[in-house]
Amino acid sequence: MRWRSTAGAFVLAAALAFTVVMSAALWPRLDAARAQPPGDALAALKARFARPSFIPHPASNPPTPAKIALGRRIFADPELSATGTIACATCHDPRLAFADGEPASKGVTGRPLKRHTPTLWNVAWSPLLFWDGRAPSLEAQVRFPVEHPDEMGSTLDNAVQRFSRHESYVRDFAAAFPDAEPKISPRTIAQALAAYERTLVSPPTRFDKWVAGDAKALTASELRGLAIFAGKGRCINCHNGFAFTDHNFYDIGLPGDDKGRGAEIGLAAADHAFKVPTLRELAWTAPYMHDGSLATLDDVVRVYETGGVARPTRAKDLPPVLRLTDAERADLIAFLESLSSETPPQPSRESWVDAAPSIAPQLPADTSVVSQADKLFHPQYVRIRLGQPLTVLNDDTRTHNVRIFDPRFDYNSGAQEPHETVTLRFPAKGTFEAFCGIHPSMRLTVVVE
Ligand code: HEC
Ligand code: HEC
Numbered sequence: 001m002r003w004r005s006t007a008g009a010f011v012l013a014a015a016l017a018f019t020v021v022m023s024a025a026l027w028p029r030l031d032a033a034r035a036q037p038p039g040d041a042l043a044a045l046k047a048r049f050a051r052p053s054f055i056p057h058p059a060s061n062p063p064t065p066a067k068i069a070l071g072r073r074i075f076a077d078p079e080l081s082a083t084g085t086i087a088c089a090t091c092h093d094p095r096l097a098f099a100d101g102e103p104a105s106k107g108v109t110g111r112p113l114k115r116h117t118p119t120l121w122n123v124a125w126s127p128l129l130f131w132d133g134r135a136p137s138l139e140a141q142v143r144f145p146v147e148h149p150d151e152m153g154s155t156l157d158n159a160v161q162r163f164s165r166h167e168s169y170v171r172d173f174a175a176a177f178p179d180a181e182p183k184i185s186p187r188t189i190a191q192a193l194a195a196y197e198r199t200l201v202s203p204p205t206r207f208d209k210w211v212a213g214d215a216k217a218l219t220a221s222e223l224r225g226l227a228i229f230a231g232k233g234r235c236i237n238c239h240n241g242f243a244f245t246d247h248n249f250y251d252i253g254l255p256g257d258d259k260g261r262g263a264e265i266g267l268a269a270a271d272h273a274f275k276v277p278t279l280r281e282l283a284w285t286a287p288y289m290h291d292g293s294l295a296t297l298d299d300v301v302r303v304y305e306t307g308g309v310a311r312p313t314r315a316k317d318l319p320p321v322l323r324l325t326d327a328e329r330a331d332l333i334a335f336l337e338s339l340s341s342e343t344p345p346q347p348s349r350e351s352w353v354d355a356a357p358s359i360a361p362q363l364p365a366d367t368s369v370v371s372q373a374d375k376l377f378h379p380q381y382v383r384i385r386l387g388q389p390l391t392v393l394n395d396d397t398r399t400h401n402v403r404i405f406d407p408r409f410d411y412n413s414g415a416q417e418p419h420e421t422v423t424l425r426f427p428a429k430g431t432f433e434a435f436c437g438i439h440p441s442m443r444l445t446v447v448v449e
Helices: 007-026 041-048 065-075 143-147 157-162 169-178 188-195 207-212 220-230 260-264 297-306 326-337
Strands: 369-371 381-384 390-393 402-405 421-424 429-438 442-447
Touching: 065 169, 065 188, 143 157, 157 169, 157 188, 169 188, 220 326, 297 326, 402 421
Parallel strands: 369 390, 381 442
Antiparallel strands: 390 421, 402 429, 429 442
């Protein structure tokens, strides 16, 4: 039996009242819809971790039960590999929390892969996929493992040929894609897999019960751990939101030659930066980090305590120094473990998982100056006239990288240091989407009229 106490909640509230006020300026603004009354630090903290109310399926790939079932079938099918022996599920094993427990997985050639296999929990919310963000969507991600010579060593065209020989696949594709022609194609294979992967939502744990109002759901030790997580550990600067990731890229100081995001976008300011992994179901997904180099949560916390490799790219969101007593370290780890299920986890079956997306309509702001404070474009939706320049001001403490990938306007600001402004001149009328190459959770929509 665990010892649970409401007294812990008061300790936490007191600790937070201080740290919340101290670090409020660093924290992203709350989703307006979820904002809590000011002054209620505990409620504001809970709101940051509240579970979502829908899965963000893209309009271009709406989910149906038939499509998701087909995706699940393909995911488990080794026919996708050249040898007929390796499935997606070989490395992302549904019985092992969609990871495989190995520092480096092996595919068709038996050669260990360069990077560790991440879990697939909560990938629906990740704007970019892979440790270095090289895939822009789950649909686009599919061909990478299929074509990688050491992973599956095949092609989606091969998969089309193989699946077309099975009557049951012909039937399943027809049910999942009644309007597509041809029914079995690289596109429909990728869409079915992506629709299935978006349903891999980590299930609620005791932590979610606590967020929902059950003060006894966490032990006193876990609550003290949360106070460190949200306070002096500054973990919440990056591990934020219900999945405990802001989906951005940071250098946390791990040694190694892998340049991660920096190599991918050709930007030295993003060297050694990797995507923040979800902290959900950690107890089931060891070992940790992009290189699988850390075997236990104790090893992980000690890396944050030593501070890692001191180099210019080391994230400013990390605490400059972190000193923990043995008891504090144990509390922090106890808190991290409260984010894991007590039996092998299966995808959430909460009712909202099947709910239709609901997005409140927004109106664009008429302004030609956009701020980047606290890793957010503000405003996020602006309207300007054709010919009017748009100024993006880096009033944040971090380096940013404004990008637009558009056939009409290909824009890359390069490293935009704090205090630097960049000026965008849009060549045409229309709607343009900008994002930060280092913090891709930052999104800006510009309507040029
Ligand atoms: C041989 C092992 C292996 C196989 C097979 C494999 N993967 Fe992966 N997967 C990995 C590794 C390793 C990474 C991380 C690679 C990187 O980031 O550079 C990864 C990353 C991913 C990611 C990105 C997750 C994130 O949070 O960014 C997704 C999604 C994914 N795989 C889905 C699939 C699908 C779908 C299949 C089958 C078509 C598949 N994988 C097959 C090993 C594998
Ligand atoms: C600057 C942003 C940032 C801060 C602050 C931060 N992390 Fe992380 N965390 C990351 C990134 C990025 C990774 C992946 C790094 C890699 O693989 O190279 C990571 C990885 C982890 C992992 C491994 C997860 C896995 O599945 O591999 C754990 C556990 C973790 N962090 C816990 C913490 C704790 C506890 C704190 C506070 C003491 C913390 N983090 C502070 C960005 C951050």
